Amino acid sequence: MNNANNDRPGLLLVDDEDGFRTTIAKRLGKRGFAPIQASSGEECLDILGRKPVGVVVLDVKMPGISGIDTLKAIKQTYEKIQVILLTGNITVSDGIEGIKSGAFDYLTKPVELDHLVNKIKQAFEMIRLEEEQQKELEYRAKLEKKMIDTERLVSLGTMSTGIAHEINNPLAIINESAGFMKQVIIQPEMSRIPQKEALLLGIEKIEKSVKRARKITHQLLGHVKKQKSQISEVDLKALLGETLGLLEREVEEKNIQIKWKTDKKKKVLWSDPYQIRQILINLLSNAVHAVKNNGIITLSLLETDVDINLEIKDNGIGIPKKNLGKIFDPFFTTKPFDEGTGLGLFVVHKIISSLSGEVTVESTLGKGSSFMINLPKRLE
Ligand SMILES: Nc1ncnc2c1ncn2[C@@H]1O[C@H](COP(=O)(O)OP(=O)(O)OP(=O)(O)O)[C@@H](O)[C@H]1O
Ligand SMILES: [Mg+2]
Incomplete structure (x- = not known):
């Protein structure tokens, strides 16, 4: 200087x-x-x-x-x-x-020197004031954003149950009706109706959108289920295995190798099995999506007297640095419209916080990601 x-x-x-x-x-x-x-x-x-x-x-x-x-x-x-x-x-x-x-x-x-010195002092003072003002403005902008974020999350949480319930019924009706229309249109006597292909395409779009909307309501309903949470014994190893079973088709299609790093002992939590399962399915399905054919997903389980640490690590596409701060935000997704809702990690984060746990992530673009979860053995 x-x-x-x-x-x-x-x-x-x-x-x-x-x-x-x-x-x-x-x-x-x-x-x-x-x-x-x-x-x-x-x-x-x-x-x-x-x-x-x-x-x-x-x-x-x-x-x-x-x-x-x-x-x-x-x-x-x-x-x-x-x-x-x-x-x-x-x-x-x-x-x-x-x-x-x-x-x-x-x-x-x-x-006159005194005059000049005074002016210089005033000018420096002006800079200081402007900097303070700038800081104040930045602080306020940050605070405002935080408040908006919190408000958004809170209202999302409270609205989600009601809306998800209300939307599930009409969704079922839309889906059924679309299916019925498709059945009618593909009948042989309908082979000559004008714009048949366009109609079928339209129906497919309806079905795809219903599927996405359903995914959203399921995530949200799952997330709020905690109000009726049942605390019981959760065998984490068994639950991991069971959850992997749900993803079996994709795991086989991509020939993904699952590696376990844990000792022979059971890893038991006293927590809400329903919610833990939702965490696992969201994280495992992300890992399965992230890896290429022949990818590897490593599951590590470690316990101490008071808590259990689970790491779900994949050698997939990884997360760009600029996205790391956003992946837990609701509706943040890099996946195509009919594949991702962007609610998976948001729900994971919410559930883990509500179970007094912690989730952290490390990722290198092109090399893979690792999601680490810490959960207390006993929910107070
Ligand atoms: N294991 C991972 N590897 C690489 N990117 C990931 C991984 N997990 C999450 N991401 C990134 O974080 C984003 C948000 O994940 P999140 O699970 O919340 O939503 P999603 O997977 O896009 O949608 P959905 O969970 O509804 O299928 C993903 O779109 C992806 O960009
Ligand atoms: Mg996901």
Whole structure:
């Protein structure tokens, strides 16, 4: 860093008259400032590109780029820098133009040192205030976003039961009716109806959308079931095996290898089996989706006196860094419309928190992901 104030942005004094500049610099030095010096607009802009500067004291009348043009260039690139102009007696109009172009203030030469020192102090103070304001604004924006997020999650939670129930019935009716229409259309006597293919395509779209909507309601209903949760003994190893059974078809199709890393002992939790199963199915199905043919999914189970750690690790596509903060958000998905709802991990996170556990993730793009779950053996 460039000046006596350690890493605080410094002061830059720009004047083409060497004698005047060095004298002022020396006197400012005695008043606690250690200005960097430049003898032209060009040099000034060059220094600003290399060093942190907060305040520029800038002579208006200089050969080469004029002070005003230098000021404009500074303001264009370094919005936060405050510029104090030094104008000749006869060129007050320059000062006014300078203010219009964003100068903090202007002083006429010959300058009185106290006056200049005060202005410099005010300019630094202005920077500090603006920074504070900026921080305050950023803080507020963050807070607002957090509140919106929380509100969204809370309302999603409370609304989900009602809506999911209400939607399940009409969904069943839509699905049945679509199926019925399909049956009718494929009858031989219907072979000549106009636009038959388009009609069938339309019905397929209805069926696909119903499937997606169903997936959403199932996730949400599963997630809220906790209100009626039943705490009982959960044999985690057995439950993992059972859940894998549900994914058997995909595991076989992709020839996925499942590796177990655990000892012979049962891994028993006293928790809500229904919800634990939902966690497992969501995580395992993600892993199955993520791996290519012949992929490997490793399941590790470790226990201590008080908790159980489960790691579900895959050697699949991995998660880009920029997505890592979003994967637990509701409806965040990178999968096609008819494949993913983006609710899987959201529900996993909610359930695990409600069971006083923790879930963390590590992932490397192209190498694979690992979801680690910690659950207490006994839910208090
Ligand atoms: N094991 C994994 N490997 C790579 N990416 C993953 C893995 N698990 C989750 N993801 C990423 O996180 C996103 C969100 O996952 P989540 O389970 O919430 O929804 P989804 O799988 O897209 O949809 P759904 O669970 O409804 O099928 C996925 O779309 C994917 O991009
Ligand atoms: Mg999923």
